[in-house]
Amino acid sequence: QVQLVESGGGLVQPGGSLLLSCAASGNILHLNAMGWYRQTAGNQRELVTRITTDGSANYTDSVKGRFTISIDNAKKVVTLQMKSLKPEDTGVYYCNADCTFWSDHTIQRDIIWGRGTPVTVSS
Numbered sequence: 001q002v003q004l005v006e007s008g009g010g011l012v013q014p015g016g017s018l019l020l021s022c023a024a025s026g027n028i029l030h031l032n033a034m035g036w037y038r039q040t041a042g043n044q045r046e047l048v049t050r051i052t053t054d055g056s057a058n059y060t061d062s063v064k065g066r067f068t069i070s071i072d073n074a075k076k077v078v079t080l081q082m083k084s085l086k087p088e089d090t091g092v093y094y095c096n097a098d099c100t101f102w103s104d105h106t107i108q109r110d111i112i113w114g115r116g117t118p119v120t121v122s123s
Contacts, residue, residue, distance in 0.1 A: 001103070002026035002112045006095045009117030016121070017083045022095030022114055024076040027102040032109070034071055034078040034098070038091040039116075045094060051078065062088070085121045092116040 008020040024031065035050030049069040051057040057069050068081040078095065095114040100107060 002028055002097070002099060002101050002110075004095050004097055004112055004114035006093065006114045006117040009093060009119045011120045011122065012085055013123050014086060014121055016085050017081070018085065018119060020080040020082065020093055020095075020117060020119075022078045022080075022097075024078075024097050024099065024112070028076060028099050029102060029107065030100040031071075031073060031076060032098040032100065035096050036069065036078075036080050037094045037096060038089075038119075039094065040091040048093070049080065082119075085119075087121045090119060090121050092118050 003025050004022055006022045008018060012018050031053050033050055033052045036048045037045045038048045039045040047060060048063055049059045049067060051069045051071050053073050059067060066084045071078045094116045097112045099112060100109045
């Protein structure tokens with residue numbers, strides 16, 4: 001069983017910063033990539049940023065220059081440093097991992113999701 005646990009969400013004023021963290025655990029053989037998605041009420045979950053284990057990252061246009069994703073392959077932790085936060089950054093942030101793992105005596109590859117951590121940017 002592979003699990004992702006997010007932390008670091010909360011309430012912050014516009015212009016402030018937050019650091020989100022996501023730790024993967026379980027019978028993981030290999031992490032292929034990890035990422036952060038954001039969902040607001042009534043909308044679909046959208047990709048914010050994604051990073052592969054060789055450090056190659058991409059960002060949605062609205063967060064470029066403000067958000068930075070990083071990955072610690074040994075610890076299986078991905079972090080998202082968010083700066084200059086705006087009210088439109090508000091939402092539930094979900095971590096996901098593209099990973100290869102043991103399950104039921106077989107090797108499987110799947111996308112695993114965390115439960116999400118809320119971020120509210122408001123004065």
